[in-house]
Structures are given as structure tokens and as C-alpha cells.
Amino acid sequence: MVVAHKRREPATMKVHPSALYGKLFWLLPHHRLPGSLLSPHRLLRQYSCSKTELVTAVDLVSYWKDVFEANGIPEAQASSEYIVSHILGAKTFQSLSASSISTPLSAKQRDQVQQLCAKRLQRMPVQYVLGEWDFQDLTLKMKPPVFIPRPETESRVVAIDKLEAAVNLTKENAERLQLQKRVKILHHDVFSSSWEYLLPWGLVDTIVSNPPYIFHEDMSHLAAEILRYEDLGALEGGLDGMNVIKEVLNLTSYILKDLGSVFLEVDPRHPEMVKTWLHSHPDLSLFVSATHKDFCGKPRFLHIQKYQRRS
Numbered sequence: 001m002v003v004a005h006k007r008r009e010p011a012t013m014k015v016h017p018s019a020l021y022g023k024l025f026w027l028l029p030h031h032r033l034p035g036s037l038l039s040p041h042r043l044l045r046q047y048s049c050s051k052t053e054l055v056t057a058v059d060l061v062s063y064w065k066d067v068f069e070a071n072g073i074p075e076a077q078a079s080s081e082y083i084v085s086h087i088l089g090a091k092t093f094q095s096l097s098a099s100s101i102s103t104p105l106s107a108k109q110r111d112q113v114q115q116l117c118a119k120r121l122q123r124m125p126v127q128y129v130l131g132e133w134d135f136q137d138l139t140l141k142m143k144p145p146v147f148i149p150r151p152e153t154e155s156r157v158v159a160i161d162k163l164e165a166a167v168n169l170t171k172e173n174a175e176r177l178q179l180q181k182r183v184k185i186l187h188h189d190v191f192s193s194s195w196e197y198l199l200p201w202g203l204v205d206t207i208v209s210n211p212p213y214i215f216h217e218d219m220s221h222l223a224a225e226i227l228r229y230e231d232l233g234a235l236e237g238g239l240d241g242m243n244v245i246k247e248v249l250n251l252t253s254y255i256l257k258d259l260g261s262v263f264l265e266v267d268p269r270h271p272e273m274v275k276t277w278l279h280s281h282p283d284l285s286l287f288v289s290a291t292h293k294d295f296c297g298k299p300r301f302l303h304i305q306k307y308q309r310r311s
Contacts (some may be wrong), residue, residue, distance in 0.1 A: 028185050057101045060084050079126050083116045086130050123224035142237045145231035160187035190247040207262045211244040213237040255286040262304040271299050
């Protein structure tokens with residue numbers, strides 16, 4: 001079972017001559033460059049008119065990487081590679097053939113790259129820019145504000161989300177991939193109705209949840225990619241970030257099998273808070289079995305288990 005709680009300002013480009021001047025000189029038509037660097041809109045307009053025979057995939061990746069870096073866009077190299085690869089029909093830049101990398105792109109392809117890169121300049125996550133993302137061996141459609149799938153959340157599941165857009169997109173992906181018999185998708189809010197709603201599907205072995213867990217005071221500090229495009233209601237967990245976590249654990253005690261597991265993504269401050277809260281709610285029969293760190297070494301994943309009932 002998966003319990004998943006599962007804006008736009010024009011970007012201001014800060015292009016620096018030192019990083020881009022050389023590329024602009026040969027990417028743009030052969031006429032005299034102005035004394036000062038081109039304005040952002042003129043930069044993109046003249047870039048789109050550049051000579052086709054000079055612009056290969058390598059050229060575009062290098063050019064847009066510099067533009068992204070000059071504008072403070074995270075993962076500039078990867079973003080430019082994913083976008084160019086997508087337009088050329090590949091998943092990654094490394095999977096492109098040598099001829100694809102060295103062959104000049106058509107004017108239409110260069111325009112398509114420019115349109116997608118313009119979205120990335122507005123801090124739209126690259127998964128939303130491409131409109132799809134791979135999840136294990138599946139390719140799923142993606143669009144904001146539905147959460148981007150992470151590789152730690154696959155199984156045969158009952159999938160629950162309170163956001164109708166997320167439910168509809170999940171159904172569309174399930175039907176397209178012919179997974180309807182393996183995935184039961186429910187539009188449900190853990191705050192709005194009782195746990196009996198889920199009983200027709202029986203007790204479950206495992207619950208995986210990425211609940212809203214961000215402290216209210218931290219919401220304003222989130223990256224622009226998140227604030228502008230993701231569902232903020234699926235992020236904020238209240239003053240202490242625990243509002244939905246508590247509801248998920250309350251629900252867990254009713255629908256999880258004995259010795260079953262709950263896996264929660266949480267804030268690094270939450271492991272001790274969750275332990276304390278469970279100690280004060282012994283009726284839930286739950287305990288923290290393990291805490292796992294993310295790639296930055298922060299404790300952000302909880303493994304919670306249900307006690308075996310005494311016979």
C-alpha cells in the first residue's frame with residue numbers, strides 16, 4: 001500500500017559575457033555584435049536564427065549549460081543534456097550515437113530545445129519540462145503539481161492520494177502500462193474519513209508514505225523549482241511537520257498486519273519526535289525499527305513496525 005500525499009514569474013536571465021561570449025560569436029549570424037552583451041530576449045531570438053550547420057547536440061548542451069549556470073539553475077549540465085537528448089529521442093546524452101551527437105540539429109529541433117530550456121530557466125524541474133520520467137523499467141507521464149516518482153517507491157499496491165490530479169495521472173499511467181490489475185488507485189484524504197474505507201482491500205504487509213513533513217517555518221526557504229511547480233499542500237506538515245505523519249500512523253495501526261512495516265520519508269528532526277510520540281501512544285502497537293540516512297548523511301527515512309499481537 002502506498003499512502004502518497006501525492007506560479008510562475010518570468011525568469012530574469014543574468015548572462016555573463018565571460019562564459020558565453022565565445023559561443024555566441026559563432027552561434028549567432030555573422031554580423032557585428034553590439035558593444036554590450038545582448039539582452040536576454042534578443043539573445044534567445046538571435047540564437048534561434050543561428051546557422052544550422054554549426055549547431056550540433058554537443059554545441060547545444062555546452063551553450064545551454066552556460067546559460068543555466070549564469071542564471072543559477074541547479075544541475076546545469078544534466079538539465080541541458082536531458083533536454084537535448086529528449087528532443088533527439090533518447091533518454092540520456094550518453095545513449096546517443098556518435099552520429100547523433102555530431103550531426104547538426106534542424107531548425108525545428110533547435111526551436112524545441114529552446115522552448116524546453118526556457119521552461120527550465122523558470123526553475124521548472126526537468127522531469128516536468130520533459131513531460132515524462134523513468135521509474136525502474138517504466139516511463140511515466142509527468143506534469144505539475146503531481147510529485148515526481150522516486151526509485152524507492154515501487155510494489156503490488158493500493159495507492160492513495162488526496163490530490164485529484166495525482167489520482168487521475170496515476171490512473172492514466174496505470175492504464176497505459178496495463179497495470180490496472182496490480183494497482184488500486186483511491187482518491188482519499190486521511191483526515192476526511194475513517195480507516196474502514198480501506199478495509200475492503202484487506203490488511204496490508206507494507207505501507208510506504210511520503211507525507212507532507214516540512215515545518216511551516218521552513219516552507220518559504222524551499223527551492224524555486226518546488227515553490228512554483230509542486231503542490232504545496234503535499235509538502236507542509238504543520239508547525240512541527242507532524243500533522244499528516246500522525247494521521248498516517250493512526251491509520252497504520254488499523255490496516256497493517258502484525259509485524260508489518262511502514263516506511264516514511266521525514267525531516268531529519270523527526271526520527272526522535274516520532275519515537276517520543278509513539279511511546280506516548282502505546283495503543284497503536286507501533287515502534288521505530290530503524291532510521292536510514294539519505295545520500296547527504298541525514299536521518300530522513302523511518303522503518304516503523306507493528307508489534308505481534310499476543311494470542
